[in-house]
Amino acid sequence: EPEVTQTPSHQVTQMGQEVILRCVPISNHLYFYWYRQILGQKVEFLVSFYNNEISEKSEIFDDQFSVERPDGSNFTLKIRSTKLEDSAMYFCASTRGRAAYEQYFGPGTRLTVT
Amino acid sequence: GDSVTQMEGPVTLSEEAFLTINCTYTATGYPSLFWYVQYPGEGLQLLLKATKADDKGSNKGFEATYRKETTSFHLEKGSVQVSDSAVYFCALTRGANNLFFGTGTRLTVIP
Numbered sequence: 131e132p133e134v135t136q137t138p139s140h141q142v143t144q145m146g147q148e149v150i151l152r153c154v155p156i157s158n159h160l161y162f163y164w165y166r167q168i169l170g171q172k173v174e175f176l177v178s179f180y181n182n183e184i185s186e187k188s189e190i191f192d193d194q195f196s197v198e199r200p201d202g203s204n205f206t207l208k209i210r211s212t213k214l215e216d217s218a219m220y221f222c223a224s225t226r227g228r229a230a231y232e233q234y235f236g237p238g239t240r241l242t243v244t
Numbered sequence: 245g246d247s248v249t250q251m252e253g254p255v256t257l258s259e260e261a262f263l264t265i266n267c268t269y270t271a272t273g274y275p276s277l278f279w280y281v282q283y284p285g286e287g288l289q290l291l292l293k294a295t296k297a298d299d300k301g302s303n304k305g306f307e308a309t310y311r312k313e314t315t316s317f318h319l320e321k322g323s324v325q326v327s328d329s330a331v332y333f334c335a336l337t338r339g340a341n342n343l344f345f346g347t348g349t350r351l352t353v354i355p
Contacts, residue, residue: 134287163342172248173288173333173345186342221287233343235280235287 132156134236136222142242143212151207151239153222162205163223163233164197166190173221179205212243246271250334250346257324257353265319265349267308267334275336277301277310277317278343282331291319291332324353 135154143149155162164176177187179197196208205224209216219240223233251266269275276295280288292301297312306321317334334346 136287165343165345170347172347173335173343175342175344178342188342223288232290232293235289237285237287 132234134222134224134234136220136236136239138239139237140240140242142244145214145243146211149209149212149241151209151220151222151241153205153207153236154203155205155222155224156234157203159224159226159234161185161225161227162197162199163225164207165221165223165235166218167221167238168215168218176207209241212241214243217241217243246275246336246338246344248334248336248344248346251349252347253331253349253351255349255351257351259326259353259355260323261353263319263321263324263328263351265332265334265351267317267319267346269315269317269334269336271315271336271338271344273338275338277308278335278337279306279308279317279319280333280335280345282333282348284330288333324351326353326355329353 137152162179167173177191178185194210198206219238221238222236225231225233247270249268278293279291281291282288292303294301294310300309308317308319331348331350333348335343
């Protein structure tokens with residue numbers, strides 16, 4: 131069964147450094163997402179991406195964040211200058227369509243900013 | 245704004261016990277409602293969904309009914325197994341693609 135994959139599973143970085151989290155969505159899916167979960171808190175929507183552009187973003191997704199689909203298979207989330215509060219589990223998801231279509235999630239990348 | 249409130253965990257049950265995990269939501273219009281499950285070391289998987297009032301979603305012995313009058317979507321299972329141990333997330337989406345999640349409820353089933 132096709133699945134969403136994410137690398138790395140755990141990333142440790144120092145405050146102020148840039149990090150890139152990588153995701154490979156399911157190949158025939160058209161919509162891509164990033165979510166994050168700070169320990170003990172809700173899973174929060176960050177951004178959705180369709181047709182090579184951002185379709186929606188939350189207020190969390192500020193200028194420090196960017197997304198890219200560089201080669202038709204990978205989908206990346208970049209944080210330019212990490213802060214301590216960026217420490218969280220980051221989930222990538224993809225889906226064939228909108229609204230009630232199932233979103234398929236990857237296993238997550240745990241980002242620890244020290 | 246849209247939000248989901250989910251029963252706090254953790255929940256520990258003996259095998260074959262009855263499970264209820266409460267979920268209520270706040271949303272304008274007619275959201276679609278979901279339960280996702282996360283097994284250890286894995287991503288979130290869709291467990292069941294309901295797209296309109298009075299719909300019942302069901303899968304693997306779990307079920308939940310979309311109750312518009314009480315804005316609820318409680319998850320139930322009549323007889324849990326050790327393999328059901330996981331974190332369960334209630335979520336909604338309303339037209340737009342992004343999901344709004346609850347905080348998750350960790351279920352541990354002991355033999």
